[in-house]
Amino acid sequence: MRKNAVRPAGRRQGRISMLSLPMIALALCLFVINMAAHAAEAGSDAVTPTNLPRILVLATGGTIAGQADTRATGAYKSGQITGEQLVQSVPGLDKLARLSAEQISSIGSQDMNDKVWFALARRIQQAFDKDEADGIVVTHGTDTLEETAFFLDNVLKGDKPVVIVGSMRPATAVGADGPANLYEAIQVAADPRSRRHGVMAVLNDKIEGARSVTKTNTTSLETFNSPNAGPIGYVDTAGGIRFTAQASGLKRATYELPANEQLPRVEIVYSHANMDAVPIEDAIAHGAKGIVLAGVGDGNTSKQALDALELAAKKGIVVVRSTRVRSGFVTRNVEVDDDKNGFVVSEDLNPQKARVLAQLLIANGVTAPDKLQEAFRATW
Numbered sequence: 001m002r003k004n005a006v007r008p009a010g011r012r013q014g015r016i017s018m019l020s021l022p023m024i025a026l027a028l029c030l031f032v033i034n035m036a037a038h039a040a041e042a043g044s045d046a047v048t049p050t051n052l053p054r055i056l057v058l059a060t061g062g063t064i065a066g067q068a069d070t071r072a073t074g075a076y077k078s079g080q081i082t083g084e085q086l087v088q089s090v091p092g093l094d095k096l097a098r099l100s101a102e103q104i105s106s107i108g109s110q111d112m113n114d115k116v117w118f119a120l121a122r123r124i125q126q127a128f129d130k131d132e133a134d135g136i137v138v139t140h141g142t143d144t145l146e147e148t149a150f151f152l153d154n155v156l157k158g159d160k161p162v163v164i165v166g167s168m169r170p171a172t173a174v175g176a177d178g179p180a181n182l183y184e185a186i187q188v189a190a191d192p193r194s195r196r197h198g199v200m201a202v203l204n205d206k207i208e209g210a211r212s213v214t215k216t217n218t219t220s221l222e223t224f225n226s227p228n229a230g231p232i233g234y235v236d237t238a239g240g241i242r243f244t245a246q247a248s249g250l251k252r253a254t255y256e257l258p259a260n261e262q263l264p265r266v267e268i269v270y271s272h273a274n275m276d277a278v279p280i281e282d283a284i285a286h287g288a289k290g291i292v293l294a295g296v297g298d299g300n301t302s303k304q305a306l307d308a309l310e311l312a313a314k315k316g317i318v319v320v321r322s323t324r325v326r327s328g329f330v331t332r333n334v335e336v337d338d339d340k341n342g343f344v345v346s347e348d349l350n351p352q353k354a355r356v357l358a359q360l361l362i363a364n365g366v367t368a369p370d371k372l373q374e375a376f377r378a379t380w
């Protein structure tokens with residue numbers, strides 16, 4: 001055929017198809033190899049469920065599970081949404097952990113009680129002892145969140161993460177903080193770096209230790225703080241987790257739960273100007289095994305009240321001097337002769353936490369003043 005002659009399309013195609021068969025085969029091979037590579041890559045990125053940590057969510061109620069109430073603008077009822085519904089309502093949790101949820105109670109935490117505490121403690125310990133979970137998240141009202149955290153921190157054995165979380169706005173509120181708090185709580189509970197920190201409270205991008213965290217504002221999202229110790233870390237959905245404290249916790253011991261599922265009666269007596277002995281006398285009359293003084297200043301109170309506390313101690317009632325002041329340590333033998341009276345000082349523990357520790361100590365038969373004081377010690 002003459003050079004440059006225009007070949008009929010068929011012939012050219014024929015020539016091209018003859019020429020390009022190996023090319024097509026090569027292209028096909030490259031395509032298949034490429035697809036296989038993508039599939040393998042996708043496979044390696046897609047974390048299979050078996051790779052994710054197992055997090056058990058135990059719901060108790062609270063505002064995080066609250067729903068608006070038509071009673072009034074801003075009104076809501078706590079504990080209306082189940083733990084399962086909470087978990088289902090937050091997108092992306094399934095990328096963090098293999099989640100399961102159980103309902104322990106459905107109460108506002110102002111109604112928190114020994115029964116729920118014991119149920120929580122036993123369920124968590126069972127989940128750890130039977131290796132059912134790699135971490136625990138407890139959803140809870142904020143009013144007594146710090147007490148539950150401190151109670152659990154003092155009775156749970158093992159070093160797996162336990163995170164307690166709540167919210168300041170109900171699930172139905174504009175700008176509800178619950179979903180983000182729950183997401184962050186699960187981030188922390190699912191992270192191996194969270195082990196050996198004891199029970200932690202996670203709200204508003206902060207990780208707080210059970211001994212130090214307290215509610216400091218009636219309505220603010222930033223309400224949880226640790227006035228004496230500061231947060232032990234920070235968490236946010238974008239940056240992940242940053243611990244700023246060593247994983248050690250300040251727990252002195254792990255206390256046994258009393259078999260009768262009841263903690264001994266320990267009263268908190270709030271001191272103020274013109275204080276008399278009546279609240280202390282009432283506590284003694286109602287069978288208190290311990291009295292915690294929410295004292296003025298460095299755990300002080302009036303002479304009348306102090307005389308009544310000395311009488312209580314002589315009767316074998318555990319007396320702990322704490323303070324109504326927001327921060328600082330209560331110090332032994334400054335204006336009160338603790339050694340002579342057999343009193344204990346709460347150090348950094350606020351009255352509500354001093355009460356929990358006193359209950360656990362009494363329930364475990366620790367009543368000698370020196371042993372009690374050792375159990376309250378706040379520093380290494």
Ligand code: DGL
Pocket residue numbers: 061062063064078107108109110140141142143144166167168169
């Ligand atoms: N009902 C209160 C409670 O459950 C509301 C406080 C809250 O959860 O934020 O503690």
